[in-house]
Amino acid sequence: MLRLKYVLNEVLVGLWRNVTMTIAMIITMSISLFMLGASVLLYMQVDQMKNYYYGKIEVSVFLRPDVTDAQRQAIDQAISSNPLVAGKTYETQKEAYDRFQQLWSDQPDFVKSVGANSLPESFRVKLKDPQKYKDFSAQIQGQQGILDVIDQRTLLDKVFNIFNGFQFGALGVAAFMAVAALLLVGNTIQVAAYSKRREVAVMKLVGASNWFIQAPFVLEAVVAGVIGSVIGFVVLFVGKVVLLDHKLQALATILTPVHNGNVWLMLPLLAGVGAVVSAVTAWITLRFYLKV
Amino acid sequence: MIQLENVTKTYPKASRPSLDDVSVGIEKGEFVFFIGPSGSGKSTIIKLLLHEVAPTRGKVVVNAKDVTTMRSWKVPHFRRSIGCVFQDFRLLPNRTAYENVAFALEVIGKTKAVARRVVPEVLELVGLGGKEHRYPHELSGGEQQRVAVARAFVNRPLILLADEPTGNLDPDTSIEIMRLLDRINRTGTTVVMVTHDSNIVNQMRRRVIEIESGRIVRDQARGVYG
Numbered sequence: 412m413l414r415l416k417y418v419l420n421e422v423l424v425g426l427w428r429n430v431t432m433t434i435a436m437i438i439t440m441s442i443s444l445f446m447l448g449a450s451v452l453l454y455m456q457v458d459q460m461k462n463y464y465y466g467k468i469e470v471s472v473f474l475r476p477d478v479t480d481a482q483r484q485a486i487d488q489a490i491s492s493n494p495l496v497a498g499k500t501y502e503t504q505k506e507a508y509d510r511f512q513q514l515w516s517d518q519p520d521f522v523k524s525v526g527a528n529s530l531p532e533s534f535r536v537k538l539k540d541p542q543k544y545k546d547f548s549a550q551i552q553g554q555q556g557i558l559d560v561i562d563q564r565t566l567l568d569k570v571f572n573i574f575n576g577f578q579f580g581a582l583g584v585a586a587f588m589a590v591a592a593l594l595l596v597g598n599t600i601q602v603a604a605y606s607k608r609r610e611v612a613v614m615k616l617v618g619a620s621n622w623f624i625q626a627p628f629v630l631e632a633v634v635a636g637v638i639g640s641v642i643g644f645v646v647l648f649v650g651k652v653v654l655l656d657h658k659l660q661a662l663a664t665i666l667t668p669v670h671n672g673n674v675w676l677m678l679p680l681l682a683g684v685g686a687v688v689s690a691v692t693a694w695i696t697l698r699f700y701l702k703v
Numbered sequence: 704m705i706q707l708e709n710v711t712k713t714y715p716k717a718s719r720p721s722l723d724d725v726s727v728g729i730e731k732g733e734f735v736f737f738i739g740p741s742g743s744g745k746s747t748i749i750k751l752l753l754h755e756v757a758p759t760r761g762k763v764v765v766n767a768k769d770v771t772t773m774r775s776w777k778v779p780h781f782r783r784s785i786g787c788v789f790q791d792f793r794l795l796p797n798r799t800a801y802e803n804v805a806f807a808l809e810v811i812g813k814t815k816a817v818a819r820r821v822v823p824e825v826l827e828l829v830g831l832g833g834k835e836h837r838y839p840h841e842l843s844g845g846e847q848q849r850v851a852v853a854r855a856f857v858n859r860p861l862i863l864l865a866d867e868p869t870g871n872l873d874p875d876t877s878i879e880i881m882r883l884l885d886r887i888n889r890t891g892t893t894v895v896m897v898t899h900d901s902n903i904v905n906q907m908r909r910r911v912i913e914i915e916s917g918r919i920v921r922d923q924a925r926g927v928y929g
Contacts, residue, residue, distance in 0.1 A: 417809065609793070609795055609796075610795060610806075612793065613793060613795060613806065613807065613810075613854075614810045615779075615782075616753075616782065616787050616793070617782065617783065617807040617810065617811060617854070617858070618778075618779045618780060618781070618782030618783035618785075618811055619779060619810035619811055620779045620780070620811075620812075621776065621779060623810060623812075624810075
């Protein structure tokens, strides 16, 4: 009990004695952990969106404008008899145009600029296994009168690639800031160890255990790491609410909703990473500066 | 109590060993002086006994424990059985005499209640009764060394090591410190003192081990400085 009180007191005194360094350490730590949190959230989001969209994926077989009835029949036959196909719907030029008008109803100028006959008719094919798109495409491609076979997955993958890019970018910034944060932790611990060198020398002399000598320094780093992670988390949460729930609500039609539960999950994650990484850094630093 | 067997210590980059094949045994309750010129290797003995440095060759046994092969995590506990006093006192300047001694107890896990009972007692023993709440800068050199002795002795160690404890003190004060160490020795504590203060060695008439260039050149039961 006494030792706990002693150690906690040492931690607070230590953090305050070196307060500018402590603040720098907390700020870099919070930025790094914020980026880490954003990256993990993006990863979870892309995963969730893949599950959501891949299940609904369709292959569109667009027909040439000059397709003949016989050709259309042959294509229809080929699709229906293909063992990979789970179901299909046919969409005329008129239906395609109606859907287009509905989709862009808030942009009448854009709708006007597209003629009623400029959208191709198509078969929308649902596959038993969306992964087998390539096989299906190869088998159907030979038919006369086909303009193009497009898998929605290729479109989605482009979107997901962008998300992945953001995710890796965030991860990169997180790692970069982490280096700065770790150097600051190491430096802070060195300064702390130096300013307490007399106490440390006496403690070693009279036989204080190693953990007792090191604990205040390690805890100092851990406390700063946890404070940094909490700040990082708050920024992440506020960012999510302000950006996704308000400012960029338009995106909400594409993005599946980001659950607050997932965001809350970042708190223990960031705190854990912040605490463990700080502790390990401090401990390694001490092994060099507080030789027994 | 203390056994050095064929101990050689060569520091990295040193041209010759600080201790060269030294063998010596010290019994429980003895009072031993290690004397010799600066750089003769006598301070290295203290460092070896404390496990601050490891011997290049040979074996060091303290309190029936082989220090040479001791795992580093066992060293702190081992040091609790050894008290240590230095030429430069090594007191914490921002703590009073009482707090300096109590600190040594608290960091090895003793409670404040134990400190309240034991610290005034040991300060009284070293002759600092009534000065418990002075800071080191408010005490004379001799008084500061008394605080250091109190800190070294408060845990009732089996061995007290003293590395030039009178090096910073005037002759009269030195004698007082020696009387104190003698008193501690009489409680059964083994005292090992490194010094080149001939006056003191001659007055005490205790066992003298003289070291020169890393070798023992004299080991005399009731010796004088030279």
